[in-house]
Structure formats: C-alpha cells, structure tokens
Amino acid sequence: xxxxxxxxxRKSIRSFTEQKLNEQQISELKETILKVPSAKAIFPWxxxxxxxxxxxxxxxxxxxxxxxxxxxxxxxxxxxxxxxLSDMWIEDCSIVGTYLLLKAxxxxxxxxxxxxxxxxxxDTTSARRFIMDQxxxxxxxxIASIIAIGYPDTKPETRDSRSGMKHKFIDIQ
Ligand SMILES: Cc1cc2nc3c(=O)[nH]c(=O)nc-3n(C[C@H](O)[C@H](O)[C@H](O)COP(=O)(O)O)c2cc1C
Numbered sequence: 001x002x003x004x005x006x007x008x009x010r011k012s013i014r015s016f017t018e019q020k021l022n023e024q025q026i027s028e029l030k031e032t033i034l035k036v037p038s039a040k041a042i043f044p045w046x047x048x049x050x051x052x053x054x055x056x057x058x059x060x061x062x063x064x065x066x067x068x069x070x071x072x073x074x075x076x077x078x079x080x081x082x083x084x085l086s087d088m089w090i091e092d093c094s095i096v097g098t099y100l101l102l103k104a105x106x107x108x109x110x111x112x113x114x115x116x117x118x119x120x121x122x123d124t125t126s127a128r129r130f131i132m133d134q135x136x137x138x139x140x141x142x143i144a145s146i147i148a149i150g151y152p153d154t155k156p157e158t159r160d161s162r163s164g165m166k167h168k169f170i171d172i173q
Contacts (some may be wrong), residue, residue, distance in 0.1 A: 006105045008158045013110025014069040016150030020051070021074045025107060029077070029149070032103040036095045039088035045096055048078040048135055055134065059146070062130045064122050067114055073148035074109075078116075078131065080141040090117065093144030100147045110152030116143040 026049060033047060050056055051074070060071035070076060079096050081089035097113055104111035121130035128143045137143065 006102055009156045010101060010105045011110075011156070011159055012112040013150075013152045013154075014112050014148075015153045016072045016074065016110065016148075017153045018072070019074065019151040021109075021149070025109075026051070026075065028107060029075075029100060029103060032099050033096055036092075036099050038092045038095075039086060042086040042088075043092070044081040044083070044085035044089045045093050046080050046082070046137075046141065047096065048076075048080065048137065050076040050078065050135070058134055059131065062116070062121055062127050062134075062146075063114075063119055067146075069112070070114060070146065070148040072150065074150035075148075077147045077149065078135060078137070079144045079147065080137055081144065082138070082140050083142045084140050089142060090144060093142075097145050097147050100149070104147075104149050105156070108156075109149050110156070111147055111149045114146040114148055116145050 030047075030049070033045075038044070050059065056073060056076055057071050059076060060068055077100060079093045081093050083089050086092065101111050101113060116127045116131065119127040121127050131137070131143055131146075132139075
C-alpha cells in the first residue's frame, strides 16, 4: 500500500469485531518493530504481545476510565523499555507505537494508542503498577503505551484533510 493511502486511512479505532489474529499476522507486527530507528541504536524497548482474552479483559481496566474499549481488541502490545539503558526511551517507544499504528492499517486492521506513562489506575495506583501486577515486566522498565489492535467493526474511510491546521506549518525561507 502507498504510504499516503495508509496515512489517509489511519484513524484511531476503538471498536473491534471478535475476529482474532493468526500467528502470521502477529509475526508481521513483530517484524515491523524490528525495523524502527532507535537513538544510539540502543533499542531499549521490550514489547509484550497479549492475546489471552482473560488477560486482555483484566488489562482493559488499567485506567479508571478510557481503557475499557481495549477489552475487545484481538491483541494488546505493551510497549515498555528499560529506562536505565537510554534517556531517549520515550522517543524510542513512541516510534514503535507509530510504526504499529501504520502497519495495522497496511494489514487492514484497526489500532489505537492507549497512553500508560504518567497515567493513573486510581488515586493510589499508577497505570504502570496495575499493568506490572498483571504482566511480568521488570521493575527497571517504564511503560510507554499499549497499542490495541483488532479487526475494525466499521469500514475504514479516508480522513478529513485537516487543512484547518495548516497554520501550524511555518515556512522560513
Ligand atoms: C501519545 C498519544 C496518546 C494517546 N492516548 C490515547 C488514550 O489513552 N486513549 C485513547 O482512546 N486514544 C489515545 N490516543 C489517540 C488519540 O486520541 C487520537 O490519535 C486523536 O484523537 C486523533 O484521532 P486519530 O488518531 O483518529 O487521527 C493517543 C494518541 C497519542 C498519539
């Protein structure tokens, strides 16, 4: 698929059918992550691929509100990194997330970024802690985001041009 076609079709998808991904599709997503750039070529990230339905249902409660929709995703990819390895782990993890969002469109899947870093489960428990209690992630790791992926339950449409944002482009010649 042409890059512009993918970029035009990419939208946050928060509603999924019950269809699961097969091993080949999961392996394609993994291959995509292996192609991301990384500051100083450190690649501090570690990604957890969650397909177990019960685990997904539990993880969908990781934020007090706003994460419930991931319950119906076919897969959750938790993007973490060993923060001691690189002070650019957030940027590195963000690129992993971005590639996954675009790759999902290429695979005719739908995806949504769900923020974890700096978010709370409730007044006393961070979103990170809640996830760490469910998934065996090393304490040295920060969690950037979860990318929820599945088959969209609506037909993808090309997005509005967002031309109203063009004033945000400043040409200096
Ligand atoms: C850094 C980042 C964090 C986001 N966090 C969430 C989130 O926690 N929950 C959610 O439903 N969407 C989240 N999104 C998706 C945005 O809400 C979405 O990209 C935005 O509304 C624009 O819509 P679009 O993705 O369809 O273009 C996040 C996106 C980014 C880039």
